[in-house]
Amino acid sequence: MNETFLASRAIAWRHLYKWISVPANFMPTFIFPLIFFTGFAGALGKLGDVRGFDYPASYASWMFVFSLLQTCLFGGLATGFTIAGDFQTGFMRRLMLAVGHRNAILFGYMLSTFVRAALMSAIVTGVAFIAGLQMLGGPLQIGGMYVLALSLSLVGTMWAAGVMFRARDPQLGPAMQIPMFLAVFMAPVFVPLDVLQGWLHGAASINPVSYIMTANRQLLAGQAADVLPAVLAVAGLFVVLLAWALTGVRSAERAGG
Amino acid sequence: MASSENNGIEVRGLVKQFKKGPKAVDGIDLDVAPGEIYGFLGPNGAGKSTTVNMLVTLLPITAGRATVAGWDVATQGSHVRTAIGAALQAVALDKFLTGREHLKLIASLQGITGDRASRRAEVLLERVGLEDAADRKVGGYSGGMQRRLDLALALVHEPRVLFLDEPTTGLDPQSRTALWEEVRRLATDEGVTVFLTTQYLEEADVLADRVGIINAGTIVAEGTPAELKAEIGAPTVELVPASDADRARLPGLLAQFGTEAAPEVPGSVAVRLHRGDDRASLVSIVRAVDDAGVAVREVRQHEPTLDDVFLLKTGLTLEGAASDADVAASEPGPRSPEPAPADPTAEPVA
Amino acid sequence: MTTSTTSTAAPPTTGIINPHATGTSLANQVGLLARRSVRSSLSSPAGYMPGIVMPLILLTINSSGLSAATRIPGFPADRYLDFAIVITFMQSALFATSSAGLGLVRDIESGFLDRLALTPMRAGALVVAQISGAIAIALGASLVYISIMFITQVDFHTGPLGVLALLGLSMWTAFSFATIGAWIALRSGESEALQGIFPLLFATLFLSTTNMPRDLIQADWFRAITRVNPVSYMVDAMRSLIITGWDGRVLLEGAGVLLAVSLIGVAGCARSLRRRMAKA
Numbered sequence: 001m002n003e004t005f006l007a008s009r010a011i012a013w014r015h016l017y018k019w020i021s022v023p024a025n026f027m028p029t030f031i032f033p034l035i036f037f038t039g040f041a042g043a044l045g046k047l048g049d050v051r052g053f054d055y056p057a058s059y060a061s062w063m064f065v066f067s068l069l070q071t072c073l074f075g076g077l078a079t080g081f082t083i084a085g086d087f088q089t090g091f092m093r094r095l096m097l098a099v100g101h102r103n104a105i106l107f108g109y110m111l112s113t114f115v116r117a118a119l120m121s122a123i124v125t126g127v128a129f130i131a132g133l134q135m136l137g138g139p140l141q142i143g144g145m146y147v148l149a150l151s152l153s154l155v156g157t158m159w160a161a162g163v164m165f166r167a168r169d170p171q172l173g174p175a176m177q178i179p180m181f182l183a184v185f186m187a188p189v190f191v192p193l194d195v196l197q198g199w200l201h202g203a204a205s206i207n208p209v210s211y212i213m214t215a216n217r218q219l220l221a222g223q224a225a226d227v228l229p230a231v232l233a234v235a236g237l238f239v240v241l242l243a244w245a246l247t248g249v250r251s252a253e254r255a256g257g
Numbered sequence: 258m259a260s261s262e263n264n265g266i267e268v269r270g271l272v273k274q275f276k277k278g279p280k281a282v283d284g285i286d287l288d289v290a291p292g293e294i295y296g297f298l299g300p301n302g303a304g305k306s307t308t309v310n311m312l313v314t315l316l317p318i319t320a321g322r323a324t325v326a327g328w329d330v331a332t333q334g335s336h337v338r339t340a341i342g343a344a345l346q347a348v349a350l351d352k353f354l355t356g357r358e359h360l361k362l363i364a365s366l367q368g369i370t371g372d373r374a375s376r377r378a379e380v381l382l383e384r385v386g387l388e389d390a391a392d393r394k395v396g397g398y399s400g401g402m403q404r405r406l407d408l409a410l411a412l413v414h415e416p417r418v419l420f421l422d423e424p425t426t427g428l429d430p431q432s433r434t435a436l437w438e439e440v441r442r443l444a445t446d447e448g449v450t451v452f453l454t455t456q457y458l459e460e461a462d463v464l465a466d467r468v469g470i471i472n473a474g475t476i477v478a479e480g481t482p483a484e485l486k487a488e489i490g491a492p493t494v495e496l497v498p499a500s501d502a503d504r505a506r507l508p509g510l511l512a513q514f515g516t517e518a519a520p521e522v523p524g525s526v527a528v529r530l531h532r533g534d535d536r537a538s539l540v541s542i543v544r545a546v547d548d549a550g551v552a553v554r555e556v557r558q559h560e561p562t563l564d565d566v567f568l569l570k571t572g573l574t575l576e577g578a579a580s581d582a583d584v585a586a587s588e589p590g591p592r593s594p595e596p597a598p599a600d601p602t603a604e605p606v607a
Numbered sequence: 608m609t610t611s612t613t614s615t616a617a618p619p620t621t622g623i624i625n626p627h628a629t630g631t632s633l634a635n636q637v638g639l640l641a642r643r644s645v646r647s648s649l650s651s652p653a654g655y656m657p658g659i660v661m662p663l664i665l666l667t668i669n670s671s672g673l674s675a676a677t678r679i680p681g682f683p684a685d686r687y688l689d690f691a692i693v694i695t696f697m698q699s700a701l702f703a704t705s706s707a708g709l710g711l712v713r714d715i716e717s718g719f720l721d722r723l724a725l726t727p728m729r730a731g732a733l734v735v736a737q738i739s740g741a742i743a744i745a746l747g748a749s750l751v752y753i754s755i756m757f758i759t760q761v762d763f764h765t766g767p768l769g770v771l772a773l774l775g776l777s778m779w780t781a782f783s784f785a786t787i788g789a790w791i792a793l794r795s796g797e798s799e800a801l802q803g804i805f806p807l808l809f810a811t812l813f814l815s816t817t818n819m820p821r822d823l824i825q826a827d828w829f830r831a832i833t834r835v836n837p838v839s840y841m842v843d844a845m846r847s848l849i850i851t852g853w854d855g856r857v858l859l860e861g862a863g864v865l866l867a868v869s870l871i872g873v874a875g876c877a878r879s880l881r882r883r884m885a886k887a
Contacts, residue, residue, distance in 0.1 A: 003368045010365030018353050024799045031806040039813030042829030046819070050675045059825075090349030094410070097313060097343055098366040100335035131826075174657045178664065185668040191675045200671035256316040 004107070007099045011108025012115065015082060019116060029078050029116065033124050037067035041131050044190060052195040057221045060132035064124070065216045066189050068149045069209065071124050073184055075117045076156020079109050080164045080176045087168035087252075096253070106165075106249050110157045117153035121146065137222035144227065145219040148212055151234045156180065158241035165248030168255070183209050208233035263327035264291035264340075264417040264450045266312065270321035273307050273474075281307040283474035284321065289467075294444050294451040296465030296482075298458065298567065304474040305454040306346055309422045312452065313343045326418050326450075339367070342416030346423050348407045352396030356387050356406050359395065360413055367414035381409040384439065401432045408436065412443075418450045419443065425460060437464050458563040468563065472571040486561040488569075491530040493518045493559045494542050498526065499552035506551050514542055519568075521559075529565075636732035637739065644710050644740025658702035659748045662695040663755070669694075669818075676819065683820055684850045689761050692752065693846040694817050696773070697838065699748035700780040701808050707741035708788030708801040715796045720883070730884050734793070734876055738785040745781035749774055756849075764852040773848045779865050780841050784808070786872025793879035815839040840864040 019025050041063040048059040055062050086092040095105050125133070135142055163176040186203040187210040188196060196204055204210045215230035268287035274280045282304040289295040299305045310316040312325055314334040323330045326340035350359060360378035364370070369377060382391045385405040395403060404427065411419060421440070425433040441464065443449040455461055461468050462482050470478040470485075478485055494514070498504040507526040508517065514537045520527040530537040539558050546553060648655055670688035677687055684690040714720045714733060723730050753770060756763065763769060791800050814829070815838040824830045833839045844861020847854040 006368050006370060007366045010362055013365070014351070014354070014362055017358075018351070022353055024802055027803060028806050031810065035806065035810045035813045038829070039810075039818065042814070042826045042832070043816075043819040043824055044673070044676070045825030045829075046679045046823050047673075047676060048825075050678050053675070089351070090347050091351055093315060093345065093347075094349045094363070095366065096315060097338060097345075098363050100339055100368075104366075131828075174660075177657075178660075181661075181664065182668075185665070185672070190672050195675050196672065197674055198671055200668065254317055256310055 004099075004101045004104045007101070007104035008108040008111055011095065011099075011105055012112035015079070015109060015112035016115060018082075019112075025078075025082075029075060029120065030123070032074065033067055033071040033120060034127055036070060037063060037124060037128060038131060040066070040190070041128070047191055050191065050195065053191055055192070055217065055221060056223070057134040057136050058132045060128060061134045061136075061220055062217060063190075064128040064133050065145070065149075065213060065220055066184075066187075067124055067128070068121055068145075069152055069213055069216065070184050071120045072117045072149050072151075072153040073156040073180060073209075075113050075120060075153050076158070076160045077177055077180055079113045079157050080160025081170055081173060083109060083161055083164040084168060084170040084173070087164070088170060092168075092252070093256075102249055102253060103246060106158075106161055106245055109161060110154050113157040114150060114153050117150055121149065135220060137219050141219040141222060141225065144225075145216045148216055148219075148230055148234060151238070152209075152212065155234065155237045155241055158238075158245040162241065162244035162248040165245070165252040168252065183207060187213050189213075208237055263324075264448065265289050265293075265327075266295075266323070266325050266418065266450065266452060268308075268312070268321070268323045271308065271311065271318060271323055272320035273304070273311055273316065274319045280319075280474050282311070285471065285474070285476050287469060287476070289450055289452060291450050292444055292448045293466045294440065294453060294464055296461030296468040297452065297454040297471065298456070298461055298468060298563070299454075299471040300456075300571070303471045305471060306422055308471070309343075309345070309420050309452070309454060313341060313345075313420050314338055339414070340416060341418045341420060342411035342414065343420040344404075344407045344411040344422065344424050345420075346426070348400075348403045350395045350398075350403055350406065353394060355392050355394055356382065356398070356402075356409075357391040359406060359410060363410045363413045369414060377413060381412055384412075385409045386435070400427050401429055404428055405432065405436075408439070415447075416449065418452065421451065421453045423454055423456060425455070425457065433460075440464060458567065462563050470567060470570055477570040478566060482563060485563060485566045488566065491515065491532045491537065492539075492561060493527050493529045493565070494539055495520050495522065495525050495527040495557045495559065496542075496546065496553045497522055497524070497555040497557075499554050503551045503553065506549065507546075507553075510545060510549055510551065511542065514545075521557075522555075525555075633729060633732055636729060637735045640733050640736030641739040641743070644737050645743050647710065647713075648706055648740060648744055655702075655706070655744055658699060658706075658744075659751060662698040662748075662752075665698075666691055666695050673818070679823055681823060685762070688759060689850055690846070691818075692756055692759075692761055693842055693849060694812075695752045695755075696749055696777040696845055697780065697812055697817065697842055699745045699752070700777060700784050701812060702748075703738075703741040703745045703781040703785040704788035704808055705801055705805060706744055706788070707737045707785035708792040709798060710737040710740060711789050711792035712796065712798045712801060715792065715883075716798075724884060730880060731877075734789055734880055738782065738789055741785040741788070742778055742781050745785075746774075746778060749777045761849060763849055765848045769848045769853075773845055776841075776845050776848070776861065776865070779862075779869070780845075783865055783868040783872055786869060786876055790872055790875035790879055793876060793883055796883075811836055811838045815842055817842050837864045837868060 019029070041060040044063070045059045047053060048055065048062070083092070086095070092105075096102055099105060137145070159180060160176050163172070167175065186200065187207050188204055193201065193204055193210060193214065211226070211229040211233040215225050215227050218225035219227070266287060266289040268285060270284045270286065271282055272280055272284050273282040285308065297305055297308070307316065311318050312323055312330060314330050314337050318331055325337050328336040328340060330337050354362065357378050360381060361374050364374035364377055382388050385408060387402060387405055387409070390398065390402060395406060398406065404424065408421075408424065411421075425436055428436065437460070440451055440453070444451050453461070453465065465482065467479065467481050468485060469476050478488075496507060496511075498507055504524065504526065511517075511526060511528040515528040515530040518527040518529040528542075539556070543556060666688070670686070670691055673687045673691070676682055677685060682690075711720075711734065714737070720730060720733060723733055753774065765772065788801060791804055794800075814832050815836045816824075816833050817838075821830055821833050821839070824833065840860045841864060844858050847857040851857070
């Protein structure tokens, strides 16, 4: 087997093992998406009655799509903190010494975050069903929705890794969190894009996350979906952030790990 | 093109300059032969760890060229990393993993998986004496246990070149001796080349085939311990006076035999004998002191040590220096506040 | 006898504690230690800035993103901003849990608390000081939010006296949460325990009436949760000052809940401190 793949797999194993075996790591990634989902889906149901809001599925379904994307993207942020922690304890030097190709470290974290996001998505889906989630789309549409959402876990990891391979300090977490937070919330989170007003409408119109969120809501509800803009948005983010993350790895190499 | 037979290290004009800082390593040349144990000595901030970090591909080099196991550290880093093992100054372990899990993880990162990784972990755990603690999380390990695990991790993939950056700092004497034996065994039985930095001269003296002394980023002396000590040549004679009055007379009396040296015993007077001067001998000194009626309680003769070499070459003493991190700035380290360990070459003669 | 005590764990605080503290009153001791706590917190902007900035970002986005909620019949405000600004006060009060708790954990881990037992200082003074430090930071944040209320011309229904009442309620809320943080810190002595409790506190904020008045919550199960969640009553009391006017019942409910949480927090702190000092 390819050595880079083996190394990536080993790094992914350690990351997942630590996530599951240390409650302090596990709980926040587990609880926050559920809090956001239950908080928003439970409190804001009346928004579904507002004029211009003509989504065929329940409001819980509407918010489920947001929570799914948030779970996947924010999972990358948690990985960013793990990377920063590894720099702080010096463990990253050990990893950098042990692997032949250091990109394997990045790929390992991406792999584990993807697996973790898949598990978290399953949990969020289960809770959402209890809260009234309706899946009106066919299997292919629902599958497509999960693929688009899970691809954001890789996007989130590449963003966070790019920041933390450069910063190498958990104290600089807000520099990683705030842009991601803005990307997730400056989108049609609570109501459709057309119902949004003012500056937020403008910001959401150019935010690539909006396209993915909209397409996923259409896929969930079995509507004709604007999949192409969403796929292009994911592909664009992927290319740009892969370059960002890989140059981050080079930056850490130059600094000596 | 690298040769797989070449386990040595070759360094030419190696320079490391950090941003807005002085040159931490300033054009050093080194040759370490395959299977050789090379001791790299220097005070804090001399450039030892910076050199190691460049050779293990953790730090990019500013100028010069270095090959390890035949691979260029600047352009063939991944090959270098496959060939080397390294136990660095700061033991970096994941407190949530066990010793065995660490070994398996590092084995996987090196492409060793499955049963082979398990067997290798077993062998190494036994070799470093951690079989009983193998399945405990390393957060509960003592400092010595962590160091031993660190060495085992460096050996997982059977490296051809081993870098040990102050490996015995913080170890108890028993563990230190055990580590020396293991390093010697690796070099003699398995032909592993060992590049060892240390602040303990005794360690370099006992273990190293050859020694290089670095100060302020440049190598100021290099050779076998015997060769370096031979450069000093003459021994040091130290007299412990019986009274303050006797002490006051000793320096004047001894000046004809050599130059004043730092005494080991507080209150005593020491002189490094002139080389090639027949009159400068222990017997002559005892006779002169006797003739002058100066009372001494004890006379000791010290053969030259690496500390003497170090003092001569750098103007500093090294033995027992604090083991702070090797920083980039090249500043001479402070004199050690700790007493020097007993000199094994000291001969009480009176 | 004079005793010199300096913290080894928090370098910026070194020397703040007066070596001539012998005989100083408890208030002086608290003052000295609280200054140390605030200085220590303020020395790391990365530690407190997100606590001030993140609520503002969330407010900015939500007041625009949820402006459609004002079109729901019976929504109690003309702008969602007027309805939602109270969340910023609640969030800064929530941060008091971790600022007080983490400060104490640092002092426990560094042995500073135990060392106080060897000095004329009273260990209780340190706990009160860490809580005061956390409240001081929450006060700073609240003043920022009040300024923002003026800038954004929030329609404040209770006038200048209501602003003071809002400030008072938010400080009381910060105090309640700070005592909970200090209790957990004293009981566990570990920062992990505090980090573990934070998501739960965050949950209490989100599973309350922060985003929608109870009457307009559609899901029965969620309405039931908001009814048993004490944070709802704190939020409603503070919010009523802004968008309703002087509503005695809502204010009394809020004050009652705050009193209960504060008493539980203080009793917990006292009990855990006694146990910890008995072990020292």
